[in-house]
Amino acid sequence: MNFLKFFYFIAILSPYALYAQDHKKMMDQMAMSDSRKPVKLNAMMAKHQLANMREHLNAVQEIIAAMSDRNFQGMKIASQKLATTPQMAMMCEHMGQMTPGFTQMGMALHTEADKLVVLADKKDYNGFVKQLSVTTKTCTSCHAQFKQEIIP
Numbered sequence: 001m002n003f004l005k006f007f008y009f010i011a012i013l014s015p016y017a018l019y020a021q022d023h024k025k026m027m028d029q030m031a032m033s034d035s036r037k038p039v040k041l042n043a044m045m046a047k048h049q050l051a052n053m054r055e056h057l058n059a060v061q062e063i064i065a066a067m068s069d070r071n072f073q074g075m076k077i078a079s080q081k082l083a084t085t086p087q088m089a090m091m092c093e094h095m096g097q098m099t100p101g102f103t104q105m106g107m108a109l110h111t112e113a114d115k116l117v118v119l120a121d122k123k124d125y126n127g128f129v130k131q132l133s134v135t136t137k138t139c140t141s142c143h144a145q146f147k148q149e150i151i152p
């Protein structure tokens with residue numbers, strides 16, 4: 001290869017090389033910035049877990065709707081949808097069986113939601129608002145720690 005040919009060769013290839021390098025850097029950065037641990041679930045459980053999650057978000061929405069009417073009965077009923085029940089505990093146990101720490105974080109949500117039920121019963125509006133903040137923090141702290149990984 002003479003010098004000119006070599007020069008063309010490099011000139012043509014370098015934008016691709018730069019692009020590939022940039023792309024790889026970006027992907028690496030994305031992987032690095034996502035330090036969430038995998039919660040290992042098979043495909044069916046993964047779908048089921050997301051459906052549970054959407055129900056949880058619905059419950060939060062219903063809680064806030066009831067709060068906007070100062071409807072303590074409604075606040076209580078919606079909070080009960082997040083509270084601890086034997087079925088809820090079994091579900092958390094099931095989802096976290098392959099992921100240390102996951103079940104505990106799930107149960108933390110339900111334990112905090114139990115307190116919402118009590119506060120709604122007592123008609124303690126301000127206490128309820130504070131406790132809703134504590135409760136929804138258990139959502140966001142689990143989301144900060146875990147992401148789904150589908151296993152066969």
Ligand code: HEC
Nearest residue numbers: 050053054056057102105106109138139142143146147148
């Ligand atoms: C024990 C851990 C944990 C707790 C507690 C938790 N979540 Fe999640 N949630 C997850 C995981 C894991 C995902 C999947 C995230 C991923 O793979 O990127 C998820 C996903 C979701 C999604 C997306 C659903 C979809 O269809 O994609 C919603 C909405 C959600 N959570 C709402 C909530 C709300 C609201 C709460 C609290 C009331 C809550 N979650 C508490 C672990 C948790």
